[in-house]
Amino acid sequence: xxxxxxxxxxxxxxxxxxxxxxxxxxxxxxxxxxxxxxxxxxxxxxxxxxxxxxxxxxxxxxxxxxxxxxxxxxxxxxxxxxxxxxxxxxxxxxxxxxxxxxxxxxxxxxxxxxxxxxxxxxxxxxxxxxxxxxxxxxxxxxxxxxxxxxxxxxxxxxxxxxxxxxxxx
Numbered sequence: 001x002x003x004x005x006x007x008x009x010x011x012x013x014x015x016x017x018x019x020x021x022x023x024x025x026x027x028x029x030x031x032x033x034x035x036x037x038x039x040x041x042x043x044x045x046x047x048x049x050x051x052x053x054x055x056x057x058x059x060x061x062x063x064x065x066x067x068x069x070x071x072x073x074x075x076x077x078x079x080x081x082x083x084x085x086x087x088x089x090x091x092x093x094x095x096x097x098x099x100x101x102x103x104x105x106x107x108x109x110x111x112x113x114x115x116x117x118x119x120x121x122x123x124x125x126x127x128x129x130x131x132x133x134x135x136x137x138x139x140x141x142x143x144x145x146x147x148x149x150x151x152x153x154x155x156x157x158x159x160x161x162x163x164x165x166x167x168x169x
């Protein structure tokens with residue numbers, strides 16, 4: 001048995017995402033108390049069914065603080081669509097309208113985010129694979145990623161092979 005303590009609001013968000021992924025949750029047990037928390041018990045008797053849920057839990061509330069002109073801003077990783085680099089700063093494109101300028105190099109961001117759902121697709125871009133809606137072939141052996149926010153981003157030729165390997169692993 002694996003147990004997680006959540007706020008009721010966070011648990012409801014997680015359960016909604018699990019429903020969207022069509023994951024069977026019949027092996028869950030949710031214990032709510034009178035405060036604003038709930039205990040989520042996941043049976044490991046059928047570990048194959050538990051793995052997608054555990055991965056979703058791991059990715060639900062991961063965050064990162066990055067330096068901006070106003071100090072440090074908290075970014076929830078699942079809300080980042082992509083990151084674009086310009087010399088000594090980067091733009092984090094998240095749910096905000098224009099993205100946020102951060103003072104961190106793409107190389108450092110890649111090191112930090114490589115263990116999560118981010119893949120380097122060019123000299124100037126990291127993309128969050130959870131937001132890839134479709135992949136299209138393009139000219140000169142490139143790929144075009146269509147993200148669920150409507151953005152189109154190219155995977156350059158030199159990154160196509162690594163992108164495919166990481167995406168399929």
